[in-house]
Amino acid sequence: MTPEERLEELDEALEELLEDFEGCSRETARGELTLTVPRENLLAVMQLLRSSTPVAMEQCVDVCGVDYADYGLSEWVTRDAANAGFERGVERGERPEAAPENRFGVVYHLLSHTHNVRMRVKTFLDADNPVVDSVVDIWSSANWFEREAFDLYGILFAGHPDLRRLLTDYGFIGHPFRKDFPLIGDVEMRYDPEQGRVVYEPVSIEPRTLVPRVIRDDMRYESGWKPEQPETEVD
Amino acid sequence: MSEIRNYTLNFGPQHPAAHGVLRLVLEMDGEVIERADPHVGLLHRGTEKLAESKPYNQSIGYMDRLDYVSMMCNEHGYVRAIEKLLDIQAPERAQYIRTMFDEITRILNHLMWLGTHAIDVGAMTMFLYCFREREDLMDCYEAVSGARMHATYYRPGGVYRDLPDQMPRFEAGRFCSEKDAQRRNRAREGSLLDFIEDFVARFPKLVDEYETLLTDNRIWKQRTVGIGVVSPERARQLGFSGPMLRGSGVAWDLRKKQPYAAYREVDFDIPIGTNGDCYDRYLVRVEELRQSTRIIAQCARWLRENPGPVMIDDHKIAPPKRVDMKDDMEALIHHFKLFTEGYCPPEGEVYAAVEAPKGEFGCYIVSDGANKPYRLKVRAPGFAHISAMNEMAKGHMLADVVAIIGTMDIVFGEIDR
Numbered sequence: 001m002t003p004e005e006r007l008e009e010l011d012e013a014l015e016e017l018l019e020d021f022e023g024c025s026r027e028t029a030r031g032e033l034t035l036t037v038p039r040e041n042l043l044a045v046m047q048l049l050r051s052s053t054p055v056a057m058e059q060c061v062d063v064c065g066v067d068y069a070d071y072g073l074s075e076w077v078t079r080d081a082a083n084a085g086f087e088r089g090v091e092r093g094e095r096p097e098a099a100p101e102n103r104f105g106v107v108y109h110l111l112s113h114t115h116n117v118r119m120r121v122k123t124f125l126d127a128d129n130p131v132v133d134s135v136v137d138i139w140s141s142a143n144w145f146e147r148e149a150f151d152l153y154g155i156l157f158a159g160h161p162d163l164r165r166l167l168t169d170y171g172f173i174g175h176p177f178r179k180d181f182p183l184i185g186d187v188e189m190r191y192d193p194e195q196g197r198v199v200y201e202p203v204s205i206e207p208r209t210l211v212p213r214v215i216r217d218d219m220r221y222e223s224g225w226k227p228e229q230p231e232t233e234v235d
Numbered sequence: 236m237s238e239i240r241n242y243t244l245n246f247g248p249q250h251p252a253a254h255g256v257l258r259l260v261l262e263m264d265g266e267v268i269e270r271a272d273p274h275v276g277l278l279h280r281g282t283e284k285l286a287e288s289k290p291y292n293q294s295i296g297y298m299d300r301l302d303y304v305s306m307m308c309n310e311h312g313y314v315r316a317i318e319k320l321l322d323i324q325a326p327e328r329a330q331y332i333r334t335m336f337d338e339i340t341r342i343l344n345h346l347m348w349l350g351t352h353a354i355d356v357g358a359m360t361m362f363l364y365c366f367r368e369r370e371d372l373m374d375c376y377e378a379v380s381g382a383r384m385h386a387t388y389y390r391p392g393g394v395y396r397d398l399p400d401q402m403p404r405f406e407a408g409r410f411c412s413e414k415d416a417q418r419r420n421r422a423r424e425g426s427l428l429d430f431i432e433d434f435v436a437r438f439p440k441l442v443d444e445y446e447t448l449l450t451d452n453r454i455w456k457q458r459t460v461g462i463g464v465v466s467p468e469r470a471r472q473l474g475f476s477g478p479m480l481r482g483s484g485v486a487w488d489l490r491k492k493q494p495y496a497a498y499r500e501v502d503f504d505i506p507i508g509t510n511g512d513c514y515d516r517y518l519v520r521v522e523e524l525r526q527s528t529r530i531i532a533q534c535a536r537w538l539r540e541n542p543g544p545v546m547i548d549d550h551k552i553a554p555p556k557r558v559d560m561k562d563d564m565e566a567l568i569h570h571f572k573l574f575t576e577g578y579c580p581p582e583g584e585v586y587a588a589v590e591a592p593k594g595e596f597g598c599y600i601v602s603d604g605a606n607k608p609y610r611l612k613v614r615a616p617g618f619a620h621i622s623a624m625n626e627m628a629k630g631h632m633l634a635d636v637v638a639i640i641g642t643m644d645i646v647f648g649e650i651d652r
Contacts, residue, residue, distance in 0.1 A: 003493070030319055030585055058471045061588075062597060064612040072603045109586055109599065109614070113471065113485070116492050120586065141474025144622035167276035167651060176281065183281075183288050211290050215604045216579040 006117045007033055013054035014119075021045060034120045042123050043133040049110060049121070050138050057110035057119065060139035063146055065153035066105040069127075069179040075212040103127035104155055108135070108142075125155060134160040152177035182207050241269075244633070248277050252355045252637040255647035259624070259636065268636065271628040273621055278651040286611040290577030291317055292390065294611070299385035301613060302649035305344040306376075307336045308591040309649070310389040312613075315495060316587035316598035317391040320580040321552060327497070328543040329393035334497040335431070335534035336379070336388070337589070338527040342438075343372050344592035344644075345520050345527075352517070352641035353449065356458045361448060368441055371434055378402055378427045392553045393546035398538065402430045428535050435532045442524050449517070459513035463627045463639040466511060473626070474619035477594025478523065479643065482508040482516035489590035501533045513642040520644075523592075552578050577606040586614075593617055593644050615649035 001009075011026060011033060018024045023038040024045065037045050049057045102124040111118050125132055134157035135142045146157045147166040154175035157163060165172065174181055184207045192199045244261040247253035256277035262270040282301060286294040298309040311333055318324065325333070350365030373383045378399050380386035388395050402423040407416040422433040449455045465475070470483040480487055488505045490498040506522035508515030546553045554573050555566035582604040588597035594616025601610040620643045627639050 029583055030322070032584075032586060034584070059474055061474065061476075061595065062586075062599065062612065062614040064599065064610075066601060066610045071609060074605055107599065107612075109597070113487055118586070120584075139474065140469075140472045140626075141619050141622065144618060148618075165276075167279040169276070177284055183284060209288075211293075211576065211606070213605050213607050214576060214579070216606075 003031060003117075006115060007031065010055065010112075010115065010117050010119060013052070017048055017052055017055060018045065032118065032120060034122060036122045036124075039123045039125060039132045042121075043135065046108075046121070046135050046138050049119075054115075055112065056114045057112045059111040059113065060108060060135065060141050060145070061111045061118070062107075062109040063135075063142050063149060064107050065149035065155050065177070066107060067103065067153060067177065067179045068105060068124075069103055072215070073213075074215040075209065076214045100127040104130045104153060106132055106149065106155060130154060131156045131158055133158050136160055151175070154178065240265075246636065248274075252640060254351065254640055254645045256651075257621075257640065257645065257647065261628075261633070261636070263633065266632050268628045268631055268633065271625045271636065273624045275621065275647070276651050278647040280652065282652045283611045283613060286608055288607065290606050291580070291608060292573075292577060294608075295390065296385060296387045298613075299387060300648055301615065301652060302344075302591065302593065302596070302617070302646050303384065304347045304646055305340045305592045306384055306386055307333075307340045307388060308344075308589055309596055310387070311337055311496070312587060312589045312591065312596040313598045314389045314391050315589060316585050316600045317580070319585040319587050320583065320600060320602055321391065321578070323392055323547055323549065323552065325393040326544045326547065328397075328538065328541060329545045330497045331534050331537050331541075332394050332398065332545060333389060334501065335531055335538065336375075337496065338530045338534070339372050339375055339431075341527045341592040342524055342531075343369055345524050346372075348520065348592075348641075348644045349445065349517075352638075352644075353455075355637045355641045357454060358449065358452070361445060364441070364445060364448075368438065371430075374403070375427060375431060375434075378430070390546065390553065392549065393544070395546075397545045398427045400426045402427055428539055431531060431535050435528050435535065438528050439525060442521065442528075446521060450521075456514060458635075458638055459517060459642070461510075462513045462631065462635050463642055464510065464512045465623070465627065469626070470511065473623040475594065475623070476616050476619070477590065477592070478516055478519045479594060479616075479620055481506065482519045483511035484509055489588060489595060493588075495589060497534065497537075498530075500537075501530050503527075503530050513638050516642050579604055579606050588614070591616060593646070593649075594620070596649075613649070613652055615652065617643065617645050617650045621645055621650055 007028065011028065014026060014035065021041050024041065025036045027034045049055050104125040104127065106123050106125065108121040109118065110121060123132060132155065134146055136146065144166065146160055147163060149155045150157060150163050151165045151167050152175055168176060174186060184203055184205060186203060187200045188203045189198055189200050242263040244263050246259035246261055248256040248258040258274040258277065260272040260274060261268055282297050286297060295310055295313060298313045299306040301309050346365040346369050350362040353361035376386050377383045380388040380395065402425065404420045404423045405411055405416040407413040422430050465483050467483045467485050470480050470485060484507050486505060486507050491505055503526045506519045508519050550566065550569035555569050559566040560570055580602050582602055584599070584601045586597055586599045588595050595614065596616055597614035599612040599614065600608050603609045628636050
């Protein structure tokens with residue numbers, strides 16, 4: 001069976017499986033299937049994905065958070081540039097206030113060994129109350145992945161047995177992978193010889209942008225357009 | 236009457252057997268582990284966040300530094316994700332080069348693992364043997380990319396350049412006598428492919444040598460047989476991949492199951508274990524050394540016979556040739572735009588995985604149509620493995636923790652990212 005056929009079969013199995021759940025949507029793009037589930041149903045849907053024979057997702061390959069606060073924002077607007085040209089640098093003004101609903105996404109990558117097929121499950125959380133049910137009871141591997149998502153994004157996983165910080169320093173404040181957390185951080189650390197200990201201070205260096213973020217929607221990536229392929233000689 | 240006490244023992248982060256910066260907080264009952272709590276993150280550099288602030292191509296070098304003993308496999312995972320996003324395919328010759336270098340990387344990684352695992356458990360000689368062969372493979376890296384470790388050789392759309400016709404040679408001098416240089420240069424007279432073929436011919440005998448030292452070694456078996464047993468069900472459940480999964484008897488290898496690059500065209504076998512203990516995982520990895528040699532030999536043969544381009548001809552993604560830039564305005568503009576701004580892939584999200592030496596290395600990229608990834612998530616195999624530390628170490632003796640860390644093939648670059 002080709003990967004496409006396997007994906008189609010999975011798609012059909014999911015349609016049948018998720019009949020009773022409202023608000024689930026499936027999408028296949030670039031040979032990958034994405035299932036979007038409202039967070040209330042996440043645990044029930046995940047249990048089904050694991051236990052039902054035609055889907056049988058035995059492995060939870062990855063869980064990660066995504067912060068959609070800056071999605072689609074660019075530092076240089078390319079449309080206006082045709083007449084006016086670009087500014088030289090990037091001005092750091094106030095960030096636009098992020099929309100609180102659907103700010104965070106939690107993305108699960110599942111893998112079925114039996115059917116040799118992957119799928120992605122996504123759920124969206126609002127900024128004020130980013131809580132979602134933990135899937136540790138279904139896949140043990142989710143344990144640390146969820147801890148990481150909590151650490152980096154502040155997403156809370158209800159029912160997680162041990163939701164501690166994982167990657168950041170002991171006593172770290174904030175969630176560093178959120179888009180409103182500066183790349184350079186908030187504090188810097190140095191040894192203070194007078195006090196004879198390590199001290200934390202606000203960062204002294206300014207953040208700067210080397211390559212501005214631009215979004216270009218040009219014709220090259222419209223559907224149907226493909227870059228030229230080189231002719232490889234095969235003998 | 237002796238008094239039995241419970242200890243909390245701090246293992247690492249500065250411990251030679253911790254393979255980098257692992258801090259383990261062990262709750263012990265006498266010498267038996269009751270609970271192991273790994274504290275990771277001491278090598279956290281925020282690679283994923285850094286990638287969000289750079290054009291796609293500038294992050295390839297970061298991938299080398301994730302799992303810093305299997306550099307090119309990491310690049311492959313990242314580059315494949317970008318290629319999927321852009322909907323491009325590298326030319327066939329580049330696919331073979333990638334396959335060959337993935338396997339060279341696998342040998343590099345497994346040699347590093349074998350040497351350090353053995354030295355942790357008490358076999359000093361292995362370490363020296365393994366590093367001797369690693370040196371030759373590092374030279375292959377250097378010949379092809381100019382760097383011994385952090386190659387940045389794979390690029391979206393192919394590889395940076397074709398295999399060199401000449402292998403760098405040793406010069407006689409203060410640190411290398413005339414005789415020594417001659418001996419070392421014997422295999423380096425020809426091209427890189429000649430050197431690789433010489434290595435491939437030599438290597439299986441060397442693996443036999445390693446096996447003579449370890450496979451039937453009584454101490455080695457006492458330290459590894461029955462240690463850290465993981466059942467196939469638990470291995471799946473814990474998100475294991477690579478040799479950790481195959482050691483438990485699950486025949487799962489992305490190179491076979493979801494082939495990429497040129498793995499469909501080459502002939503090789505997948506070794507699996509039966510008991511799921513440290514010894515079986517050792518056997519699996521040693522057999523993988525032999526299988527990788529087979530793959531390299533096949534790729535080298537193919538590459539010899541099939542010249543061709545190694546990079547796609549689309550200058551929106553791959554830079555134009557330097558000679559073209561001298562008299563072609565278009566090429567100069569492409570070069571400038573590519574290196575100052577990069578390319579903007581279409582909006583969407585992809586996940587692409589490769590079978591890295593340690594297991595499934597995957598990259599999840601979310602693109603909002605900008606010249607930088609909106610979100611990059613690196614799925615490192617070691618991360619899932621070390622999260623099972625508590626389960627694997629529970630009930631074992633303190634000394635076995637060292638064997639378990641060794642068998643997991645932990646590298647902190649990829650776990651902490």
